[in-house]
Each structure stands twice: as C-alpha cells, then as structure tokens.
Amino acid sequence: MSDSNLFAQQESNRRRSAWLLAGFILLFAWVGFGGDWAFYLQTQGAPPEAYHHIIPWIGLLTSSFAAGLCWYSWRYGAGRVLWATGAWEIIEPADPAQQQLVNVVEEMAVASGLPRPRIWIVPDPDPNAFATGIDPQHASIAVTEGLLRSLNRDELQGVVAHEMAHVRNLDTRLMTLLAAMVGAIALMSDGMGRMLRGGAYVRGSSSGGGGRGGGDRKGNPLALIVLVAWLLSLVVAPILSQLLAMAVSRKREFLADATGAQFTRNPMALASALEKLDGATAPTTTITHGAAHLCIVDALGRPASERPGVVGDVFGSHPPIRERVIRLEGMAYQQAKLEGHPGVLTPPSLPA
C-alpha cells in the first residue's frame, strides 16, 4: 500500500475530526447566544423596572458546556461507547474461542504494524463487531458473542482486519467523537425544548397582568425571525447530526474493506463473513442508535442501508452488503490473476 495514501487518509480524518469539534461548539454557541439574542430583543422594549436580558449567560453556559463535552468525548468517548454496549474486556482468555480471538487480533496488529488494541466482548447473540478509540495507541476492538460463535478462523480474521483498518485510518477517532456528539445533540435538543416550554409558561404567567409587554413583542419582527430560526435549529440539529454520522460512516466502509483485505490478502474470507452477518436478520439489540454507525454491519438492521441509490445514500449508515461483497470478490479476482492462481499470498497456515 502506498504510504502517501495512508497519510492522506489519516490527515483527512484528523481534519474532519477537528471540523466536527469546531462545528459542534459553534452549534451550541448559536443555540445559546441565539437564544440570548432573541431574549434580548424581546426584553428591549420592556419598562425599565422589568428584566432586561443583557448578560448572555445562556450562550456562555452552552458554549462552555459544549467545550467540556468535546474534551469529555475525546478523553472518555471510547470508554462510554464500550460501556453503553455492556462490553467486557478479555484480560486472560478463558476458553479456546477467546484465545483464538486474541491470537487473530495480535496477527492483525502485526499485519498492520500497529500496537495490539484492547479486546472486548459484547454479550449479544447477534454477530457484529466495532472498533473505537481516539488513536491507534488507545484503540479497542469489540466483537459480539454471536460473532465468535458463527465465524470460522479466516472469517474472524477478515472482520478483525476490517476493524484494524478503521483504527489505522483514524476512522475510529471521527466515529467515536461523532457517537458522543450525536448523543449530546439529541440530549441538548430535548433539554432546550423543555426549558423553552417552561420559560414560556413562566413568562406567560408573569406578563399576564399587563397586555403591553405582549404588544411590544409583536412589534419587533427581528425578534420573531431570530426566535423561529433558533427553534428550527433545535429541531433540525439532531436529525442533521444523525445524517452526518451515517454519511461519514458509509464512505469509510468500502475503504476499510479494501484495507482489511490488504492486511489478510484474503478478501474472500471477509466477503464470506459479511454474507454470514447479513444472513443474521436480528438487529444487534445491545448496540443502540448512538453507536450503530461504528459497527461492521448496520446494527439497527435498517432497511435503508440495504437500498441502493438515493434512499440508501442519505438514510443508510452502511453501503449494501451485496455491493461490498462484489467489490471484495473483484479484489480476490485481481489478486488471483496477478499471482497466476489464487491463495498464493495468504500466509502459511497449518492444517487446523
């Protein structure tokens, strides 16, 4: 693989992560200061003895909250994702299946030239896997119990290689930050909506005595526009952040498949693993909305992910498995053609 391509991938993920953090803080700042502004415009015409919103404390609060959250997701995001899925870490492999998983992860660490990531098991019968972590030095790979049960050694290797590719390309950084932020934005939208309803109730009751205040508010169209834009962004932000998470993840999957195949030099193993994962129809229940885009196959079993064309492009977090398998088969064919016969580049393995 060409080194410059790898550096370009890592660089673009670093840049995207930085933009994501900046955009996140900006969104929270807008929500806060926008609210302040609307509030300020509303209270501008109020009588001198009434409340004037001059200090933009909502904006200061939300901005510092967002900055704190960015720091938190950077520092603890991976841990929170793992915690949310109920995963436990393999310290000492307890049975042959776990030993094999540890061995396979070590093999892929060698193949990718990275330190060995921490290995976790998600107690879920549905086969799935994901990787998380802010950089390759602090990466984690998690697989479900169902995955360990249903795949053979080569297929497991293919899946782990795919996850190692995410780690190496720094996809895991972007994805982990996104996972934390999608959750936070949903939370903020909920919280702000509640505060707004509460605030309206308080204001409504306090200005109930005199109709004058109400008349002033109607007279200021700018306040109304700002208020509407502010409300709109509260509604749109969670949806937009979800779509962003899915769009980013969809693009990375093909690349991780290809890089993973470069590690194992055995694209067919990953193709066969993907088909097995596809065959398991049940959604992975322990993996919720926040982390679904991290997984190797869509954890929510969303029908949109399987739809080619515009619907899948906008609403699916993963490309259709059929398309991924076809691309992997193409790689296997290229490799076989290059070598004269298939299987020559697979590492020597003893009869198991």
Add this chain to the structure above:
Amino acid sequence: MPGIIFLVVLAVLALWVVGAYNRLIGLKNQVVNGWKQIDVQLKRRHDLIPNLVNTVKGAMDFEKSTLEAVIAARNKAVSATGVKATAQAEGELTQALGRFFALTEAYPQLKATGNVAQLQEELTSTENKIGFARQFYNDVATDYNTKQMQFPTNLVAGLAKASPAELWEIEDAGERAVPNVDLSMNKPPA
C-alpha cells in the same frame, strides 16, 4: 530583487532536502522495526516447538524421524543469521512442521487432549504472525527501496546513508527442487 528570488529558491530547496531526508530516515526505521517484529515472532515459534515435541513425544513414539526433523530444522533456524539464510531455514522449519501436523491427524487421541489443540492454535497463530510480519516488512522495505531509487529522492539517499533493504523471499525448498522426469519411456534400472 534577483537576490531575494535566489534566497527563496534556496530556502525551498533546503526545506525539500530536509523533508526528503526525514522521510527516508522514517522509512528506514520502519524497515528496521519490521525486521524486529519478524524476529520476535520467530523466537516465539522456536520457543513453542520444544513444548510441542515434549507433549506429543510419548504418544508418537514411532514417528521419531518426523519429530527429529522438526527439532533439527528448529535448531538450524535458531542459529541462522542474515535475511537470506534465516528465510531459508525458517522455510524448511515451516515444511517440517507441516509434515508433523499432517501426521498428527492420524492420532485423534492426541487432538482430544486439550493441550495439543491449544499448542497447535498457538503455532498456527505464530505461523500467521510470521507471515504477516514478513508481509509488512516486505511492504515497507519495497517502499524504502523504491523511494531511495526514485528521482529526485535518490539525490539525498547518500546523505541519509540509505542502501537497499533485502526482501524476505519465500524460500520453498520443496518447490524449488526440479522434479526428475524421465520421458524416455525406458524402464528404470532396477
């Protein structure tokens, strides 16, 4: 004015030399590190084999020659130095191990004892890691060799004391031996 242009060109050139030099050194270190990774895995394999031989010795008493071949190949591999000699000795060890594991298939009671199955998984994994470490080493070594030969990086190759790294070729003694085919249709002398 021409002086300024000259200085700018000089500065750009100097920056490029520094960048190219550092890239070469970075690759060189990766190659060295890649080789170390192979070494680690080879050592692990050499350590595992005596364990395996001791475990199965009793049960496979009459397959002594195969066991001895494995031990001999292992000892030869341990003492090998240099890329080429190591690659060849390790290739022979891989083959001896392959023959040994083919034989164990005939001893189901061996597989039934968890210890052998576990050792076999360990050895399989180590073999895989050797393969992947070799793959990684060859990839970075090829990258390194290409970079130091390509224009214009080759201009600073001497400065970085870069010399081509030796690739780990898969030396398969069995595949290299030319089979003796007699097409004369004469009966071989008895």
